[in-house]
Amino acid sequence: MIWDQKNKKIGLVLSIICIIILLLRNLEIYLNEEAITPEIIPFQICHFANFVLLFAFFKDNKTMFATALCFNLPCAILSIVFANSLENYATILNFRGIAYILGHMLIVGISIWALLAGFVRITKNDIKNGLIFILVLFILSIPINNIFNDLMPGFSSNYFYTLKPERGTPLEAMYNMGKEISILGMKFNLVYILLFLVLGSALYLGLSLAIKYFNDQYKFGQDEIFVK
Numbered sequence: 001m002i003w004d005q006k007n008k009k010i011g012l013v014l015s016i017i018c019i020i021i022l023l024l025r026n027l028e029i030y031l032n033e034e035a036i037t038p039e040i041i042p043f044q045i046c047h048f049a050n051f052v053l054l055f056a057f058f059k060d061n062k063t064m065f066a067t068a069l070c071f072n073l074p075c076a077i078l079s080i081v082f083a084n085s086l087e088n089y090a091t092i093l094n095f096r097g098i099a100y101i102l103g104h105m106l107i108v109g110i111s112i113w114a115l116l117a118g119f120v121r122i123t124k125n126d127i128k129n130g131l132i133f134i135l136v137l138f139i140l141s142i143p144i145n146n147i148f149n150d151l152m153p154g155f156s157s158n159y160f161y162t163l164k165p166e167r168g169t170p171l172e173a174m175y176n177m178g179k180e181i182s183i184l185g186m187k188f189n190l191v192y193i194l195l196f197l198v199l200g201s202a203l204y205l206g207l208s209l210a211i212k213y214f215n216d217q218y219k220f221g222q223d224e225i226f227v228k
Helices: 002-033 045-059 062-082 084-088 095-116 124-151 171-175 190-218
Strands: 180-183 186-189
Touching: 002 045, 002 095, 045 062, 045 095, 062 095, 062 124, 062 190, 124 186, 124 190, 171 190, 186 190
Parallel strands: none
Antiparallel strands: 180 186
């Protein structure tokens, strides 16, 4: 019980540190741009991941832990591996560049630590609820991107990469299979969206079931010292 509460406090502190780093990064962008841009509104996958982790530790919410581990974690790893967003930086040796790398590394580290510490108990219901949560955000990002691009000319809103993929990523091949269309004033590539949905859902479900299997087999963090 003591260790369980101690680990919960550690998780909360680490999540708050992530959010502070994000807020300071966004403050720097605001001061440089002298405007509110899509980049400082935390709808990006890895930005809202910080709030997912905070809510998961605060409420001991298993669905959010599943979302953090099976969705935000692989996305953060991919962001570190490809790091395409850094191509817009003159150098990574500044606060914004360091915040990018450190923020993604913290998401990866905290998510894995939550699993090993026994916070993650993935059930089929958590997997289903997590998938619904992600799909709702994914679909909502399409109108949000279009609205923000209209309201903030000169800046690009591309939350969840639903308008276009990052250059140099495997998603480009799927994007090139379709073309941009306009429905109800919203512009998007329908073929790309559908393929992205199928691929993303398959990867999420595959990873979720794999982690559930190994968690059930090895009972990470579930010895008597962690039992509530």
